[in-house]
Amino acid sequence: MKGNWKRFFLVRGAEVAGLALLAAVPLAVTNPFALGLLTLLAIYGILLIGLDVTVGYLGQVNLGHAAFLGIGAYTAGLTVTTLGGGMPIALVLAPALCFILGGLLALPALRLEGPQFALATLSFSALATTIINEWESLTQGAQGLQVPRPPIFGVALDAPDFYWLCLALLALVWMTMRNLLASRWGRAFEALRDSPIATDAMGVGTYRHKVIAFALGSSLGGLAGGLYAFNFQYLQPQSFTYELMVILLLGVVLGGRKSLWGAFVGAAFIVLLPNLLSNRLLFQIFSAIGLTAAVFAAGRGLAKKTTQPFQALAPVVAMGLLVGGSLLVANTEDWRKAIFALMLFSVVVGLPEGIMGFAAQLLTRLFRIAPPSLPAPASLESVLPAWPATGEPLLELKHLKRHFGGVHAVDGISLTVRAGHVHGLIGPNGSGKSTAVNVISGLYAPSGGEVLLHGKALPEGSLFKVAGHGVARTFQNLQLFGELSAIDNVMVALKDVFRVPLPLILLGLADAEEQRARAAALALLDLVGLRDKARARAKDLTYGAQRFLEIARALARKPELLILDEPAAGLAHPDAAELVKIIRRVHDLGVTIILIEHHMDVVSELCDVVTVLDGGKIIAEGPPDTVKRNPKVIEAYLGAVVEEEKAA
Amino acid sequence: MLEQQLVNALTLGSVYALFALGFTLVFGVLAVINLSHGAVFMVGSYAAALVVTRFEAPLWVGLLAAMAISGLIGLAIDVVILKRLRARKAPHLIPMIATIGVTIVITSAAQGLFGVEVQRFPEEMLPAGDFTVGDVHVRALELGIIAVSFLLMAVLFFALRRTQLGRALRAIAESPKAASLLGINVEGLFHLTSFTAAALGGVAGALISLNFNAITPFMGQPMLHKGIAVIILGGMGDIRGALIGGLFLGFAEVMSKAYISSQMGDAVAFGLLFLVLLVRPSGLFGRVLERKA
Structure with a gap:
């Protein structure tokens, strides 16, 4: 049990410390540019957590998320400008509409497998941006939509206030999603990714879970969109196209899939990097650091023979190109996108597990964090009826x-x-x-x-x-369900154990039930002689x-x-x-x-x-x-x- | 008026079909969605325009140059990136991201090299003259575009259906492993398929830019979206589906622009696509994949 407490304090401690640190920034830093970047970081954090639900947990290639950011932004903007609503209403309507649309998008796509589904989401995003662009009487089209930032309950929000609002919402999303993804819902999403057929055969409805995962992920996109609208106070349809989508996907893969921290780190990269790139000196410094890291990682990987030569050398070559480019190119602005893509791309090839996948292994070893201990198995009679x-x-x-x-x-x-x-x-x-x-x-x-x-x-x-x-x-x-542990495989299928409704799960009130489920699953693993392998991936x-x-x-x-x-x-x-x-x-x-x-x-x-x-x-x-x-x-x-x- | 629109639709539709053929061919054979197909299309336009304006070569040389240069880029993408990802058995998200990365690189490079200004073919290089049948005006250019598109598609159909090479490709589409056991050079044919598909994309780019006579670094993206719409409509990996889907999209776009809303033409076309997806998720001609245990 001691290990459990250590784990709890380290993991929760890191979250609380990170949040406190971010919240304290406006007290020390008054630079509006830096504050703007941090606000965007909080917004993109919410956005990428939503994308990670569908891409990481559900394992679907979702190319529609940028469109949901746009739909959310325009919904919030139009709620204020056309309907005359306030910010709270706008921030409820935006995710609500995206929740419904996300569920609808999952519906026709249910029968589609992998790549077909990906293309369906891509054409959805094309449809959404085309409509936003062409429905000029509503959205002002390419001209752009001006959005005021109305006061909340009579209090006008200045930049730090708005930043704190975004940060508070990020913390809320973080907490509820952490609870959800650790519950039977998160397991069902992952089961669905690894084997839809077995998910159905184990009495966990694939349709319902796919639709809900999509609706949830998209609603977070919508919430981020609402904040985006009030942050920039000016919306243009071309902000929400394909290129943004790519950058978001790269962010999730780069940060590390199936991880809230991964989503946040990915968000930090895609928000901060382009701005670093526009300053030539900073860019040179960072690309030099990148090259050093790549050479170091490649050398280690090759020495230990854990990586293929191509996988190890690709980031080195890409970073080398960057350093060369940073010295040669006079004006980085023009080449920014290409450089950015190249940079992210090389990390994606070199670190398939993403930064957090890599860091999590490292930290677990460094702090000797043991996985949470398991309860005693339940009696077999209580698990299997006679x-x-x-x-x-x-x-x-x-x-x-x-x-x-x-x-x-x-x-x-x-x-x-x-x-x-x-x-x-x-x-x-x-x-x-x-x-x-x-x-x-x-x-x-x-x-x-x-x-x-x-x-x-x-x-x-x-x-x-x-x-x-x-x-x-x-x-x-x-x-x-290959990526899930043995015990989680069994827990996905457990019948008549889970009764805590979704809202309580989101509040983190399902611990007792989870513990009972683990005990029941252990009894079954014991029956087939796999009790000591409970934590191993299937x-x-x-x-x-x-x-x-x-x-x-x-x-x-x-x-x-x-x-x-x-x-x-x-x-x-x-x-x-x-x-x-x-x-x-x-x-x-x-x-x-x-x-x-x-x-x-x-x-x-x-x-x-x-x-x-x-x-x-x-x-x-x-x-x-x-x-x-x-x-x-x-x-x-x-x-x-x-x-x-x-x-x- | 209707007849006039029909000619426009046929011109547009045949180029869409040509573009989508390459796209669907790569998916059918390599089982990869190559999202750089739009960028390759754009490269084809620039290649043709450059050869025709700088070297004052005749148009057909421009078209050949478009095919060759785009094809080589497609080949390079396969050899440098897709081959490695195949060897790693990367999940299908990865090649999609990788080819989107390629798109951004190629687009930025074109922007860096040629700028964002619209490039044009010199008017005097375009085939002049038109035919009048009743009230319908047909430009010689449009006829040429339709003829070239259908000719290339006919060659491809023939090659796939009637030659040993085509049989080998269809065998790979069923199972690369089994094909390789039968002594088929699978990697070689993957390279060839990538080259051919990109060449078709490139020539489609050249033809479209002849039709509208406007070339920009960003012309690939809307085309890619249309290509995706076409192969979803036609059923993914289905060659005939790409042809019919392409013509269908051409007609839907031209007709909705002419008779529904000139402003919302694309939205109507994509909305139609979504309706099709609701009713038949596997496309108009595709089969529904049966789940296997």
Whole structure:
């Protein structure tokens, strides 16, 4: 627990000290230019935290954020000029409108994958800026919009006052977003990034979370836009285009994704750098420092052989060009943008984790900060309910069909899985086993027939809806949330644990619940033998451990029916033996299991009933021993050998 | 009047299609969104104008120069940047940022070299003469633009559909790994694709600047947005989709400027695009990607 306190004080202490330092600046510095830069820094901090929600946590390439800054700015400006509202109303309306538009933008894009989604956001931003530019009767178009800075509650704001307002809002955003991103919401966003399919299958709605993440991120863009309007008091449509977007994205990547500090550091870079660049001497000094740092980092990386030569040398070359350029070019103004892009670009190539990703590792080592300690695991009985093994029909398939074009992958299967059984589903490759469970679990809609659970039809074609009916599954090719830790993987899926509503989460009132969730997740990790790996990232686990983690994660759904899709595929022998033990333990708890498997020894050891598929049809069914001797089954698996034996 | 607009729309649409073809080709084969395509387009305009004005070369030489210079820049971008990112298996955000960085560098360089003033082809170098059919005036220039665009597209279609090279490219589009196992020189074809795509972008730039006779360092960005609109409309990576999408956008833009609002032409075009996205997120002709477990 001592480690926890140390961590708490260091992390919180850094935040409080940083805020206090920033807040104290106007008391000492009266230079209006410096104050203006700091105000912009606070505004961009809010903006980049919003962008980090979609780019870092949700993992979507969002090229629409600059447009939201613009929409927010014009909304706030027009609220004051046209509607005659005050600043508080404007600062509520701007994020509110962007919240709605951000959600709407996510809607059509929901079905689009990666790059297509990115282009959809880019065309949204083109649409928004075109409208702002062309709707002259409202926005004054290219002429620009003058925005006064109205007093708040009768108090006129001078420059330091406005700076403090921006800083206070940044602190508010920081606190609420920190709480949100550490909660189940943040985990859901990250799960969505790493595997949308598993997110749905674990009963966490991808649609809802994607829309909310986008709406939230965009609303922060809108809030920053509102402040931007009152800061500059003059708006032009061309301030919010593509180039700003690029700079914002570079800022997030440069600062470090998935980190509030990263967003802030990125904001500091993009606000301060261009201004440094316009002063020739300062620029020369900074590029020389940059070159020294790049040479140092490259030398270290190459000596330790941790970086590729290109990755190490790219920043050196870029910085070298900069130093050369700074000495040669008489007027840096003209080349500012190119230099700026080159500079940021080289850091992005050289430091893929961003400055804060690098600094966080360094600081953790320097101060020996331990990760927060974990609670004691909960009792397994409290996490997994005991289902009665009645032997009654639990899941029934009736003439189930699934066709892909002319291929009848599943061609009229009828079978009954009884409560408390381990039901094996075997057959040669391409016999339709995986397709059958994909239809049951809702990944595919059936082409015909019915799936009944407890005699009632299961929802069709939606992993998310089926997950709500006590059916959980693992995947043949692993679908873990790779960047999340093992314990977080399980926590994403936990059912009936999280009840604290969003507003309370934002206020940071979910600690007790989080601790209970961790205890429950640890119990499940303990069940599959991964308790000591709880903090490891899923993608760093061994292959066998990843398979076991999928089982633990599926169990977090408290399933009545668990579908295991080839859990032993690719496992080494000791791991396979461990797997049999795990499945048996789960079965003893009363969970009904459908087991797809190729390893006949695993199947005979575990299954009560085995159904054999071939060519999308059932060819045999019964206890494993009987099925193994069935000539049709032998023929399906080992056709040629039987022919030879007959001949002999 | 309508016929006149149809000719304008066809001219604009065929160049949009040409531009978008290169864009979609790179996405289809390299699985990368190359956002420097707009900058390469701008380079094509300058290349053609320079060759024609400084060296007093005929127009067709200017077009060839546009293709060659833009193509080489496209090749350089692939060799210097995209190749490294491929080797690193960088997530798709990174090549997008990298190519945007390239755009800023090229745009600033053009601004530094040529200034921000509008450059023009000398009027006497442009093909003169027009045809009159009924009430419709068609400039010889417009006919030339349409002819060149369609000729280049026909060559590309033929190459992709009917030659061994085209089959290899389509194989790579399905799976670079499998293609490489079959002995196809995948890296080489990536370079070739980047060159071809940029050459198409460059010649599109030259053709557009002939049509409007105005060249600036910033002309690439609106074109890039239109290219994106086209390939979203047509379905990403889809060659026919780029052709139909390009013509569609040309018609939508010209018609909305003529009959809805001369001021809000672009907004109407992009608004239309958004409506399409709402109804068919994968574009008019693209398939919806089926989720795979």
